[in-house]
Amino acid sequence: MRVSIVQPRDLAEPDVGRWRELQEADPAFDSPFLSPEFTIAVGDLQEQVRVAVLHDGPDIVGFFPFERHAMGIGKPVAAGLTDAQGLVYAKDLELDPQRLIRACGLGVFEFDHLVAGQPLLGARHSRHPSPIIDLRDGHDSYIETIKQTSGKTYRSTAYKTRKLQRDVGPLQHDYAITDTEALRTLLGWKTDQYRRTGRSDRFAHPWIVELVERLLATDTESFGGVLDMLYVDGRPVAGHFGLRTATTLAGWFPAYDTAFAKYSPGLIHHLAMAEKAAKAGIEVIDMGRGEKEYKEKLKNGEYEVAEGRIARPSAGAGLHWMLRVPVRKARGTVLANPLLRTTADRALKTFGRLRTSLQSS
Template sequence: MRVSVVQPRDLGPVDIDRWRTLQGADAAFDSPFLSPEFTITVGALQERVRVAVLHEGQDVVGFFPFERHPMGIGMPVAAGLTDAQGLVHAKDVEIDAQSLIRACGLAVYEFDHLIAGQPLLQPGHSRHPSPIIDLRDGFESYIETIKVTSGKTYRSTAYKSRKLQRDAGPLRHDYATTDLAPLRTLLGWKTEQYRRTGRNDRFARPWIVELVERFLATDTEHFGGVLDMVYLDDRPIAGHFGLRTGTTLAGWFPAYDTAFAKYSPGLIHHLAMAEKAAEAGIQVIDMGRGEKEYKEKLKNGEYEVSEGRVARLSPGAGVHWMLRVPVRKARGTVLANPLLRTTADRALKTYGRLRTSLQSSS
């Protein structure tokens, strides 16, 4: 096998068509985060993005998008933002993980959402569920399932939706709008959520805001950004921005106006989004890995993703192990224990409140 490493902008139309063909040939690759458009758009904003093109004879048999950091540290494209990572490759091709990262000039490749069936997977890698809303049998079938598995949540959400409309007026849902104004409202809510819960604000980095805005303006048969908002009269109260292929919508940035928190606007919105997405031809909404209560309530299936690293003997891999592996193991221990996870979440929220208070008084 021959591997050539290029920048995303160097991929030609033939390469992109081949990438799409390989992606469409295996349902495991049906995620917008594995689409060529995602890598190309991120690569236009981040110089560290590369694509390894895998050749067998005259045939291109795979594409491996990654970021190359100092000391040969490799990471997924837009690491920390993606819920599906890995290679897009032909089904029967044999790929040696060590040889691949060596050909990419990497000492180590670290991942946290590697999709199932990847040649990069090794026995020691930890595996995690990634909840989905499966709409392949239609929205009505999904709702009937939720009534059984999360009946209390479904009835409560329906009641709160009716009460909200009695108290404040009718609801309106705009699906797949391309208006920048509601996007900026949504990102503002998300920033407030990050700060409130003690997390880092992703949108404090201008390139991520630019990335989202570029995706909002993208709408093709194979890939696009999807912004949808629920309004109370003309006031937005909840929304979501995600990415799609022709049949999969990846959950990315959901948020809501906390002034309406008692009505559970996030759940109201997600059910409305699922209905509109199904009408638009979406078969799966991938909500992504994460211990979130709303995901457990809304899911009717799940994928599996893995976390770990592939490394070869090198100083860079040794430094990476010391800096990252003990921290990742400690975080995994916390997330796997409900009591520790709840305690950590409360600590972060307390930190968020203190940080917000200090910022307000300064």
């Protein structure tokens, strides 16, 4: 096997076509984060993005998108933003992960959302559920399942939907729109949420804002950005921006106006989004790894993703171990324990309130 390393912008159209062909041949790769368009878009904004093209004789048998940082530390493309990571490759590919990262000029490659079945996956890597809304049997079937598994939530959301309309006005849901003003409103809500909950504001990085805007303007048969918004009496109350393939919508940035929090606008919106997405041909909404209450209430299935690293003896790998592995293990311990997870979440929200108070004073 031969490996060539290129910048995403240098992929020729036949290469992109081959990538797409390999992606569409295996359902495990049906995520927009594994699409060539996503890597190319990020690569236009981040110089550290590379693609390893795997050749077997004259044939291209795989693509491995990654970021190469100082001291040979490797990460997935747009690390921290993506819910699906890994190789897109031909069936029955035999691959030595150590040889691959060496060919990429890496001492270590760290991941936290590696999709199932990857040749990069080792026995010691931790596995985590990634909840989904499975619409392959139709939207009606999904709703019947939710009524059984989350009946109280479904009834409460239906009641709040009616109450919101009685109190404020009629509801309107617009799916797959390209309104940049609506996008700015959504990102503003998301920034407020990050600050309120003590998280780092992703949209404080201009390149992420530009990436989202570029992806909003992308709409092909196999890949595109999807913005949808819920309005009441003409006022936006909740929305979501995500990415799609022909059949999978990846949940990415959901948010709502906290002035309407008592009506649970996020749940109202997600149920409306599922219906519109199903009509548009979406079969799966991947809500992504993470212990969020709304995901547990809305899911009717789940994927599996893995977290860990691949390393070979090098100074960069040693430094990475010291800086990252103990922190990752501690975080994993907290997330695996409901009491510790709740305590940590409360601490972050307290920090968020203090930060907001200091910024406004």
